[in-house]
Each structure stands twice: as C-alpha cells, then as structure tokens.
Amino acid sequence: MLETKRLLLRPMKTEDVHHLFELNQDPAVLQWTGDQVSLNIADAQRILSDHVFPQFQQHKMGRFAVLTKDGEWLGWCGLKYFPDSHEVDLGYRFMKKYWGHGYATEAAQACLEYGFEVLKLKKIIARAMPQNLQSIKVLQKLKMNYAGLKNDAHYPGGYVIYEITDEEYSKCKNF
Numbered sequence: 515m516l517e518t519k520r521l522l523l524r525p526m527k528t529e530d531v532h533h534l535f536e537l538n539q540d541p542a543v544l545q546w547t548g549d550q551v552s553l554n555i556a557d558a559q560r561i562l563s564d565h566v567f568p569q570f571q572q573h574k575m576g577r578f579a580v581l582t583k584d585g586e587w588l589g590w591c592g593l594k595y596f597p598d599s600h601e602v603d604l605g606y607r608f609m610k611k612y613w614g615h616g617y618a619t620e621a622a623q624a625c626l627e628y629g630f631e632v633l634k635l636k637k638i639i640a641r642a643m644p645q646n647l648q649s650i651k652v653l654q655k656l657k658m659n660y661a662g663l664k665n666d667a668h669y670p671g672g673y674v675i676y677e678i679t680d681e682e683y684s685k686c687k688n689f
C-alpha cells in the first residue's frame with residue numbers, strides 16, 4: 515500500500531473488477547491508449563487474472579488501484595514489467611470525472627518512489643500516444659525525459675517514450 519497526501523494506492527483486488535469494467539467502457543478514457551472498449555465483466559476479470567495479479571506475484575509491482583482517503587475509486591496507476599525488453603513501464607488511467615485534479619501526477623510520483631527506493635530499479639519508462647497531451651504533460655511534470663518515437667501496430671501513429679533513471683530521480687525527487 516502506498517500513501518500520498520490525498521491518495522491511497524493498493525494492489526488490485528478481485529472486487530475492483532466492476533470499477534475496472536466501468537473505466538474501460540468509457541471511449542474518452544480509452545481514446546489514446548490503443549485499447550478497445552470492454553464488452554463485458556469477463557474482459558475486466560481477464561485483465562486482472564492474466565495481467566495484474568501475476569505482475570504483483572512475480573515482480574512485486576503492478577497497476578495499483580488509486581483511491582481517495584474517503585474511499586472513492588479514481589482509477590489505476592502503477593508499474594509494469596515487460597519481460598521481452600526487461601523494462602519497467604509507468605502507466606495510469608483515471609475515470610474522466612476525476613481528471614484535472616493532479617491525481618495522476620500525485621499517484622505516479624508515489625510509483626516512481628516505490629520503483630526507485632523500494633524495488634531499487636535503475637530505469638523506469640513510460641509510453642504515450644503523441645496526441646495524448648495530458649498524459650505527456652504528466653510525464654513532463656514527473657521530470658521524465660523524452661527518449662524518442664516508436665512505431666507499433668497497437669498504437670496508430672506510434673508512441674513517444676519518456677524515461678527516468680535512478681540517478682536522475684534522486685536529483686529531482688523533491689520537485
């Protein structure tokens with residue numbers, strides 16, 4: 515469990531499935547993610563059981579559920595290990611009604627701290643479609659650095675990569 519000034523970040527639980535389903539039904543939320551709208555609860559259950567839970571079991575990281583301290587479920591934010599490239603990716607996705615309050619930045623700062631100070635990672639990357647200006651703004655506020663554009667069939671137009679190393683993080687962690 516991670517705690518920030520306004521938020522609690524905890525590993526996802528089975529009962530988060532309904533929130534996840536609702537989140538992944540909103541075309542505005544999915545617009546720049548490359549993902550399709552969830553058709554049913556089973557899709558959301560599969561995301562949890564096939565992707566989210568194994569990440570925590572195998573790599574001590576994953577997408578955390580993000581809640582206010584009043585228990586409002588806002589979305590998710592967290593780290594994900596890519597076995598093919600051995601990279602660790604920072605990601606976030608919030609219900610539209612909670613955008614624009616600084617929640618993504620606050621939650622992502624806690625995830626960078628967890629990655630570098632607890633897991634002792636050397637580098638964390640993030641990817642965003644070039645049109646996703648609000649996501650890129652979050653990465654810039656986190657002091658992550660632009661590291662190029664990649665083409666990928668899953669992301670029409672490709673995606674930009676941002677990254678931050680443990681050394682860079684330790685120089686700017688009190689931003």
Ligand SMILES: CC(C)(COP(=O)(O)OP(=O)(O)OC[C@H]1O[C@@H](n2cnc3c(N)ncnc32)[C@H](O)[C@@H]1OP(=O)(O)O)[C@@H](O)C(=O)NCCC(=O)NCCS
Nearest residue numbers: 543606607608613614615616617618619642647648649651
């Ligand atoms: C991306 C996302 C997580 C941002 O969440 P959020 O809680 O609104 O983010 P924050 O409030 O911490 O910061 C957003 C910043 O983007 C800025 N912003 C919003 N729309 C923008 C736009 N069109 N162009 C440039 N900046 C924009 C905001 O002003 C804010 O910056 P500021 O604090 O300097 O004012 C949220 O929009 C979301 O869930 N989107 C759908 C899922 C998604 O795209 N995830 C990322 C995939 S890479």
